[in-house]
Amino acid sequence: MIETLAGAPGAEVEDLSASALLASIRSARSDEDAAAARQLNLAARWADLHPPESMHTAATFGDGGRYGLEHEEPIAGPGCPAVAEFCIAELGTVLGISSTAAKRLIGHALELRHRLPRLWAQVHAGAVPAWRARTVAEATIHATPSLTVEAARWVDAQVAAVAGRVGPAQLDRLVAETIKRHDLDTHDPTSDPEDGWQHVDPRHATLHSDDVHYAGTMRFEAELDIADALDLDRALAHGAETLAALGSVAPLDSRRSQALGDLARTQTALDLHTQGSTAARSEDGLPIAREVVLHAHFDASLDGLDGLETVFGPTGRMEEGQRLVLLEQVKDWCRDSRTKVTVKPVIDLTAELTAPGYDIPDxxxxxxxxxxxxxxxxxxxxxARACDIDHVIPYDADADTEGRPQPGPTVTSNLAPECRWHHRLKTHTAWRYDVTGPGVYEWTSPHGHRYRRDRTGTTRISGAADDAAPPARP
Structure with missing residues (x-):
């Protein structure tokens, strides 16, 4: 197979000079930036086609309407138009991204077009890449307190003057200065007019639970008060030295990371101890500091449970966060006297369970x-544990009393987990899905795009004709 580069159609890679390679790479980047700018423009146009007045009255859900009907969704700052919320899902699925990511894309497009017009123009002129402009839009959308249109335009002027070349720290300071300059914090009881520093508090401690490394680690990010940061640094340095003195040969950064976990477990144990907890205690007398629940999947052909190697293989899965967990980590947890490990057998996933009535038993x-x-x-x-359990074919509460067969029984094959937002989407729009196998679903969007969803993820089955009209709503 002959590899070609953008900007050099048909040219073999090995025949390109260094200058030609650089030119091709630059051309590819320009094409990428232009495509991203066009995607922003199209996302804004998609929002234009779905204003709040485009919403139709939907049928009330059978449980009394507690899931609510479609409503207008403000997804950018003041001064931007709202959109009919369920249009977000169709755009997201076509792009192969989550509804949350699609909502962010539309929000950024509207924020840039309506509140940051200079930056919007620079994006479409090729002077500022779309990703950089979207970073600014994210900051102005979520500023606290909210930026007025005038305040957002001031940020726009400052950022456009430097062609969008501002880093995260500079952007935070700019937004904070904007809030102060436009007197947006005058009603904030925590603001100090004598203080020359902005009132915006950047401190946070954030666990990035979706960013799981193949080695079984997760990223924890924090912005601390200077004194707190220095204290924590000293504690981690001491913990790392202690681990080394006890024989650990792990690198310094690994030992500092482990020391941070030790601090957390120690604090948890102390909290339980000082509260007079009657919880189970470890061999050293302290309360159990951590409990990890593993759902272990067993092969029906196994005669016994003679070792974790047979049960888990090299890795296992923590249900919470869909995280992989290494076998060595499980062994470490089991060896820690302050860790309670509970192994629960998995319910037979091939069995067809059934229950009378609408309610779903545990x-x-x-x-x-x-x-x-x-x-x-x-x-x-x-x-799934945070989702509603939906009857794929709706349960008919009147079927039994009227002597008709139940079209949507409470059986395993007619149930599926849906987050609250997508549950409402399925209930009140023309989105439809069918079960084609155990845990396999085929969705059809209002515009006729079809997708298959199973345990491995999402697969696009087919698109729709360009002139396809949305189906009538139920």
Missing amino acids: RIREQVILRDRTCVFPWCTRQ
């Missing part, structure tokens, strides 16, 4: 959660 709910793991809407990653 045993069936657990089976569906373990089978599907996440919300089954295309590209949604919300954990």
Whole structure:
């Protein structure tokens, strides 16, 4: 196979000079920036086609309407138009991204077009890449307190003057200065007019639970008060030295990371101890500091449970966050006297469980959660345990009393987890889905795009004709 580069059609890679390679790479980047700018423009146009007045009255859900009907969704700052919320899902599935990511894309497009017009123009002139402009839009959308149109335009002028070349720290300071300059914090009881520093508090401690490394680690990010940061640094340095003195040969950064976990477990144990907890205690007398629940999947052909190697293989899965966990980590947890490890057998996922009536018993709910793991809407990653359990074919509360067969029984094959937002989407719009196998679903969008969702993820089955009209709503 002959590899070609953008900007050099048909040219073999080995025949290109260094200058030609650089020119091709630059051309590819320009094409990428132009495509991203066009995608922003198209996202804004998609929002234009779905204003709040485009919403139709939907049927009330059978449980009394607690899921609510479609409403207008403000997804950018003041002064930007709202959109009919359910249009977001169609755009997201076509792009192969989650509804949350699609909402962010539309919000950034509207924020740039309506509140940051200079930056919007620079993006479409090729002077500022779309990703950089979207970073600014994200900051102005979520500023606290909210930026007025005038305040956002001031940020726009400052950023446009430097062609969007501002880093995260500079952008935070610019937004904070904007809030102060436009007197947006005058009603903030925590603001100090004598203080020359902005009142915006940048401190945070954030666990990035979706950013899981193949080695079984997660990223924890924090912005601390200077004194707190220095204290924590000293504690981690001391913990790392202690681990080394006890024989650890791990690199310094690894030992500092482990020391941070030790601090957390120690604090948890102390909290339980000082509260007079009657919880189970470890061999050293302290309360259990950590409990990890593993759902272990056993092969029906196994005669016994003679070792974790047979049960887990090299890795296991923590249901919470869909995280992989290494076998060595499980062994470490088991060896820690302050860790309580509970291994629970998985319900037989092949069995067809049934229950009378509409309510879903815990045993069936657990089976569906373990089978599907996440919300089954295309590209949604919300954990199934945090989802509603939906009757794929709706349950008819009047069927039994009227002597008709129940069209939507409470059985495993007619149930699927859906996050609240996508549950409402399925209930009140023309989105439809069918079960084609255990844990396999085929969705059809209002515009006729079709997707298959199973335990491995989402697959696009087919698109729709360019002139396809949306189906009538139920």
